[in-house]
Amino acid sequence: MRYLLLINGDETRYPKLSEAETDQLMAAYDDYTESLKAAGAFIASDRLQFTSAATTVRVRDGKTMTTDGPFAETKEQLGGYYHIEAKDLDEAIAWAAKIPTAHYGCVEVRPVWG
Numbered sequence: 001m002r003y004l005l006l007i008n009g010d011e012t013r014y015p016k017l018s019e020a021e022t023d024q025l026m027a028a029y030d031d032y033t034e035s036l037k038a039a040g041a042f043i044a045s046d047r048l049q050f051t052s053a054a055t056t057v058r059v060r061d062g063k064t065m066t067t068d069g070p071f072a073e074t075k076e077q078l079g080g081y082y083h084i085e086a087k088d089l090d091e092a093i094a095w096a097a098k099i100p101t102a103h104y105g106c107v108e109v110r111p112v113w114g
Contacts, residue, residue, distance in 0.1 A: 002043065002112040003084050003092040008076040009105030011050050028100040036084060041095060045081040051077045076105050083112070 017025065036042035056067045079101065084091040089109065096107040 001086060001088065002114070003089075003093075003095075004110045004112055005082040005084060005092070005096045005099060006076075006078055007080045007082075007099060007101045007105065008100060008108065009079050009101045010075060011077045011079060013104070025100060032098055032100065033082075035098070036082065036095065041084045041086060041091075043085055044085050045080065045082040047080040048078060058092040079105075 014022070031044065031065050033045060037111070051069055054069050056069065058065045081100070082095075084092065084095055086095060089111070092109050092111075096102060096109050101107065
């Protein structure tokens with residue numbers, strides 16, 4: 001079954017990291033990605049730009065409305081995702097728990113239709 005691991009964290013944290021801390025975090029993500037690939041669970045992943053680059057679209061009464069920024073005011077923002085293949089929810093949760101951001105943010109695990 002396919003799962004989307006949605007990575008949420010406080011995006012204001014990242015600009016405050018030193019270059020060494022950023023390198024360490026990116027290395028942890030590289031290691032995590034390689035472990036997914038080695039297990040045959042990796043489908044896709046991407047890092048998202050900050051919410052300041054987001055546009056939210058709503059259609060009400062036939063009119064399209066856009067709003068700058070994310071769809072809701074939250075402390076944590078969607079920062080990226082992994083699309084994985086896992087045998088069941090327990091395996092997907094185990095993979096989600098290994099994502100570096102899970103240690104200070106959260107990861108939402110969502111089954112993919114299909």
